[in-house]
Amino acid sequence: MTQKTKRHNDPALAEARRNQVLCAAADCFRRKGYHGAGMAEISKTAGMSAGHIYNYFASKEAIIESIVERDMEEMFSIFKEFADKPGDRVTVLLDGLDRGVERHTDLSQGALDLEMLAEAARNEKVANLLRESDSHARDSMRELLVGERGPLQGTALEEVNARIEVMFSVMGGLLLRKMLNPDLDINELLKALRPTMKTLLLPFE
């Protein structure tokens, strides 16, 4: 797995410490960016010495990679929830829109996402993790659309994929919107977003 560090006798403690570091690092990266945040600051935020962090992570890079992995798992669980919800898929997805917008519109989370994306441009490992994550997400979404009770069951696969791309694009783009327009009114936005998504969720015409 991703274990390249010392074995720990007390796995629970170790996991707790890893989390301490991960949270602290995420916090620092949000505020200063990956390159702007130093191990010194991270260690202070985590309430542990800089050296000790290296008992849990092989390097600063390994930290951001773990953050990415953690985010991936979070996203998996979100799609799982969708899949488990009963009722009409279109309704379920549209109902989930509010939460999705909120998530993609949270400035501090967005800053971290952006940081990871920017890092991906020059760190192949991070890029691959993100791509893998995205691929899973597209798979999940496709299953929702063309699987059982899916609204696009008869649609050509290429078209479904394209629709997913556009949907993901809107949502992903929200990361940027809030940053570029802090006055953004989320409620108003939803009024325009909902019809847009409906267009994408139902057969054209």
Place this chain on the structure above:
Amino acid sequence: MTQKTKRHNDPALAEARRNQVLCAAADCFRRKGYHGAGMAEISKTAGMSAGHIYNYFASKEAIIESIVERDMEEMFSIFKEFADKPGDRVTVLLDGLDRGVERHTDLSQGALDLEMLAEAARNEKVANLLRESDSHARDSMRELLVGERGPLQGTALEEVNARIEVMFSVMGGLLLRKMLNPDLDINELLKALRPTMKTLLLPFE
């Protein structure tokens, strides 16, 4: 201006040198990211000594700020083109979609945009420039939509603004899509994107 540097005897030459640096830096940032590219590499790419760059830019930060400014101007001119085009606004905008997608889908340009956005999260000056640029862009778009020959002339301003946000969100999101899914098929994408945009450009229902 953003001039914080010494006066130059030959303003034309100075401007040429500034451009040399800007292009070189943009190139390096694209390839290595803002933090990954060093002044040494930039200076080599620009064909001038590292020290000399400081006769034109106060700091490395000032360089990326100037790059942002340059990109802003580029965008202004694009919207100007739209405004100058005769004929139906919806048609004009939909016809421009291909070029827009291409622009936002170019990986190397996208890397630079991402770099600027990530930098914005921690550099207030960059953030303000980008926001100002975005504000202008929204103004221009609004004018296209509700101004003369605009398809949304009767629509409430809040709604128009919200539609713009969604439109910008899709386009901005494309930056991420190509990075997260390198196999992205742009032609297929356009087939789903066009109806989406049409939904946003015309009154609902």
Place this chain on the structure above:
Amino acid sequence: MTQKTKRHNDPALAEARRNQVLCAAADCFRRKGYHGAGMAEISKTAGMSAGHIYNYFASKEAIIESIVERDMEEMFSIFKEFADKPGDRVTVLLDGLDRGVERHTDLSQGALDLEMLAEAARNEKVANLLRESDSHARDSMRELLVGERGPLQGTALEEVNARIEVMFSVMGGLLLRKMLNPDLDINELLKALRPTMKTLLLPFE
């Protein structure tokens, strides 16, 4: 003694533990050098926690000092053997040559010796131990040469000392030879070494 550490309730166990550490450390130093081997590795090799080692040794330096002491004792016993051997001294010494060459030609032992010598150049305590050890060795050798049955009984003391220096120099130099010329053929070497030693063991002319 060199005891600077806490009193131990069970001296026998303590001694066993000290030996465990000494052997492990010698092993690590051979493989990685004094600076290359960390306390973590030593403790793992010794089968005991890093912290616990400090109950037996005040510091990493104290460990190498103890190793030197141990080696000294080994050498004393070797000279004792020579002294106890009956028969002609020259023959005895020449017969012991094979084993001496073997010992000084063993790469892993040589690495440790070199490590100690290099350490001596900057650790006065180590230097003194080694010098003391060498002094004893010279005394022993002198006794063999000018004492009862010694081949150089009539020779001036200064000359005897000088011969000893040269003999020790050849043997010590072997440490380097094997390292600098891994292809070194020990059997051939002995053919040239034996006449050399004979020259040094018998009156000149």
Place this chain on the structure above:
Amino acid sequence: MTQKTKRHNDPALAEARRNQVLCAAADCFRRKGYHGAGMAEISKTAGMSAGHIYNYFASKEAIIESIVERDMEEMFSIFKEFADKPGDRVTVLLDGLDRGVERHTDLSQGALDLEMLAEAARNEKVANLLRESDSHARDSMRELLVGERGPLQGTALEEVNARIEVMFSVMGGLLLRKMLNPDLDINELLKALRPTMKTLLLPFE
């Protein structure tokens, strides 16, 4: 070549700076050992900032490697001198003995040599350089012995090689002697060393 560093416009200055660093580093290594001497100390000794050193050497390791290379060249020139001297080879070599002993008996040089040898035990590059150097030295010596005017022209090659090993061993061993016996009387030593060498330089019996 060994160039992995920035190109320099003024090669003379660059060479001077490299030498500054090399001398300073050699000095520090002598006093504190390779691992004991930090870049900070080296840079202070060299009268230049730590960062600047990296314009001339890729790493601390590269520094010691260069020192080894420098020593190699020095040794080549010594053998060259021997080869160029007219007259009887045995006489020439025995006459050169004084200088050789002096060289191998210099404590500060010896400390550095020891440092390099110890480093060789764990740095393959250093080991290879030293071995290459030693191989050249043996070649040169062999040429002196069996070449034109050589005293061992008829002798079997294996035996010649073995004699060389023993000669080199004595000389190399002197490094250790001075360190282990600071009272060593060099003049007396020479009295015993000369007959020894003569034994090795002339056919046995």
Place this chain on the structure above:
DNA sequence: TATGAATGAGGCTTCATTCAT
């Protein structure tokens, strides 16, 4: 006695920036 989590000083190296020329 024994552990190993935790510390923190110090190591090597990078890089934006300055300045004499």
Place this chain on the structure above:
DNA sequence: TATGAATGAAGCCTCATTCAT
């Protein structure tokens, strides 16, 4: 105007050592 040698602060990381348990 232009250079690039030089600086030095700051970065990431290692490791001998300590201490609560």
